[in-house]
Amino acid sequence: MSTAAAWVVGFVIFFPILWMILASFKTELEAFSIPPSFLFFHWTLENYETVQGRSDYIHHAVNSIIVAGGSTLIAMLIAIPAAWSMAFAPSKRTKDTLLWMLSTKMMPPVGVLVPIYLLYRTFGLLDTLGGLILVLCLGNLPIVVWMLFTYFKEIPKDILEAARMDGATVGRELVYVLTPMAVPGIASTLLLNVILAWNEAFWTLNLSTSDAAPLTVFIASYSSPEGLFWAKLSAASTLAIAPILVLGWFSQRQLVRGLTFGAVK
Amino acid sequence: MGRITLEGVRKSFGAHAVIHGADLEIEDGSFVVFVGPSGCGKTTLLRLIAGLEDVSDGRILIDGANVVDVPAAKRGLSMVFQSYALYPHMSVRGNIGFGLKMAGLPRAEISRKVEAAAATLNLTPYLERKPRELSGGQRQRVAIGRAIVREPKAFLFDEPLSNLDAALRVQMRLEVTKLQRQLATTAVYVTHDQVEAMTMADKIVVLNAGRIEQYGSPLELYERPANLFVAGFIGSPRMNFIGKATAQRHGAETIGIRPEHLKASRDGEGWEGQVSVAEHLGSDTFLHVDVPEVGSLTARSIGELGLTTGDRVRLLPDPGRIHRFDSDGKTMSNRPPSS
Numbered sequence: 001m002s003t004a005a006a007w008v009v010g011f012v013i014f015f016p017i018l019w020m021i022l023a024s025f026k027t028e029l030e031a032f033s034i035p036p037s038f039l040f041f042h043w044t045l046e047n048y049e050t051v052q053g054r055s056d057y058i059h060h061a062v063n064s065i066i067v068a069g070g071s072t073l074i075a076m077l078i079a080i081p082a083a084w085s086m087a088f089a090p091s092k093r094t095k096d097t098l099l100w101m102l103s104t105k106m107m108p109p110v111g112v113l114v115p116i117y118l119l120y121r122t123f124g125l126l127d128t129l130g131g132l133i134l135v136l137c138l139g140n141l142p143i144v145v146w147m148l149f150t151y152f153k154e155i156p157k158d159i160l161e162a163a164r165m166d167g168a169t170v171g172r173e174l175v176y177v178l179t180p181m182a183v184p185g186i187a188s189t190l191l192l193n194v195i196l197a198w199n200e201a202f203w204t205l206n207l208s209t210s211d212a213a214p215l216t217v218f219i220a221s222y223s224s225p226e227g228l229f230w231a232k233l234s235a236a237s238t239l240a241i242a243p244i245l246v247l248g249w250f251s252q253r254q255l256v257r258g259l260t261f262g263a264v265k
Numbered sequence: 266m267g268r269i270t271l272e273g274v275r276k277s278f279g280a281h282a283v284i285h286g287a288d289l290e291i292e293d294g295s296f297v298v299f300v301g302p303s304g305c306g307k308t309t310l311l312r313l314i315a316g317l318e319d320v321s322d323g324r325i326l327i328d329g330a331n332v333v334d335v336p337a338a339k340r341g342l343s344m345v346f347q348s349y350a351l352y353p354h355m356s357v358r359g360n361i362g363f364g365l366k367m368a369g370l371p372r373a374e375i376s377r378k379v380e381a382a383a384a385t386l387n388l389t390p391y392l393e394r395k396p397r398e399l400s401g402g403q404r405q406r407v408a409i410g411r412a413i414v415r416e417p418k419a420f421l422f423d424e425p426l427s428n429l430d431a432a433l434r435v436q437m438r439l440e441v442t443k444l445q446r447q448l449a450t451t452a453v454y455v456t457h458d459q460v461e462a463m464t465m466a467d468k469i470v471v472l473n474a475g476r477i478e479q480y481g482s483p484l485e486l487y488e489r490p491a492n493l494f495v496a497g498f499i500g501s502p503r504m505n506f507i508g509k510a511t512a513q514r515h516g517a518e519t520i521g522i523r524p525e526h527l528k529a530s531r532d533g534e535g536w537e538g539q540v541s542v543a544e545h546l547g548s549d550t551f552l553h554v555d556v557p558e559v560g561s562l563t564a565r566s567i568g569e570l571g572l573t574t575g576d577r578v579r580l581l582p583d584p585g586r587i588h589r590f591d592s593d594g595k596t597m598s599n600r601p602p603s604s
Contacts, residue, residue: 161337165337181354
């Protein structure tokens with residue numbers, strides 16, 4: 001009974017995505033015909049051809065991969081040592097630092113759009129991959145530090161001290177004891193951050209136009225100027241979410257495990 | 266070798282002083298137990314020796330060399346933690362051998378030593394298991410195996426048996442003692458359980474509020490406690506303390522009599538009182554007696570006396586075993602002129 005309910009809820013949540021994928025294989029006419037045709041329509045790939053022909057999907061997808069991957073890697077490199085020291089060698093201000101970091105996420109990004117835009121223009125960072133990586137990395141850093149901090153907190157201090165008593169230097173303690181124990185946490189943080197960076201639209205839309213533009217800009221270009229072409233927009237959107245959907249599909253176990261870490265113990 | 270000397274060791278966390286100047290000489294091969302109520306600083310003192318905390322002042326010498334600036338990893342000591350602190354992602358073999366691996370020993374030698382340690386601790390069938398697949402007692406053995414395999418200068422034990430059930434605790438107590446005798450390696454053992462302290466130690470350090478109250482063999486502490494605190498802490502049930510006029514008759518501020526040195530009888534000599542509670546343990550009976558003259562006393566009698574709540578009883582102290590304390594709580598040296 002509950003399994004059936006879960007399937008129903010799951011289907012309801014998934015339906016818009018399914019509908020979008022179906023629409024991407026329809027002709028424009030069928031895409032907004034009423035009553036809508038569900039499966040029995042003329043399947044076609046013409047939307048995908050048009051989309052690739054009109055705007056370079058590969059170019060945007062590569063940008064998305066670079067921006068999401070790059071910002072995540074840099075964020076992890078900064079956040080792992082930061083979270084480590086906060087979890088295992090906290091000072092009096094550690095709690096305040098963490099709250100301060102989180103508070104930056106409470107501010108609406110649009111509040112700093114103008115200053116950041118002007119800074120970017122001055123330093124020539126507009127429409128560059130480096131600029132996007134920088135802003136997404138800094139934007140997601142608080143979440144990454146928080147997530148890693150909570151995972152590291154779960155590792156008993158005794159075990160690290162035991163390693164020290166066993167003659168392990170700090171480096172070896174990290175490699176042989178801490179990292180293997182924190183792998184689920186690090187992996188799920190990494191995945192979540194890639195997804196967040198991939199989906200991020202506000203900064204990418206405002207700070208890039210063509211050279212560095214990731215898939216968000218690619219989709220946005222299908223919205224208003226030519227009126228709404230549902231089938232083509234669907235095809236573009238399907239292409240945009242496809243890589244992340246595949247990544248999510250393969251890593252769902254790891255993600256769920258990471259997100260419920262500690263809660264189920 | 267494993268001779269540990271503490272000289273004026275102090276430790277503060279911020280403005281809060283935890284250890285107020287500890288001086289101690291732990292001889293090579295001896296089994297020393299730190300005992301005291303919770304919060305007395307015994308674990309902190311052990312962690313200072315281990316190098317897991319930095320001293321605020323003073324010196325710690327291991328075999329004559331000052332180690333206060335030597336990191337824990339380089340002090341050549343091994344430690345058994347209360348929580349066992351096993352590496353969850355490693356097998357028993359990996360856990361026991363980790364220290365040897367860090368020391369850079371060849372693989373074959375690690376294997377040989379790990380297997381020897383496992384055999385000593387009856388862990389051979391479990392070598393390939395992960396810690397989560399072991400019982401509490403087995404985990405405890407792995408933690409001990411990890412400590413002994415490195416042939417350290419000294420073992421440090423931080424309340425290692427407190428997570429075990431009572432029966433297992435008694436068994437492990439014996440095993441740890443035997444193992445230490447066999448290896449003849451210095452051991453420093455922290456516990457709040459005075460029975461563990463009395464049964465395992467060559468020497469006991471009684472700590473209270475960050476100060477060493479007394480350092481001596483278990484029997485010294487029992488027979489000649491240095492002060493009221495030690496007198497009350499060592500021995501079970503607790504020593505009876507009597508003040509006021511009765512104490513003054515003995516020329517002291519307070520006198521102490523252990524429950525086992527109070528002879529209870531139905532009609533004989535001594536203080537007369539009424540039994541408030543009688544605890545029958547079979548081998549012994551603990552009588553809690555209200556004596557109008559001196560207050561509530563506990564007496565321990567061998568076997569059954571057949572006394573129950575409300576019965577009248579006479580308590581006669583053994584005159585040679587009355588402890589006398591001055592107004593500072595210090596033990597007075599001379600025996601009383603008369604009793």
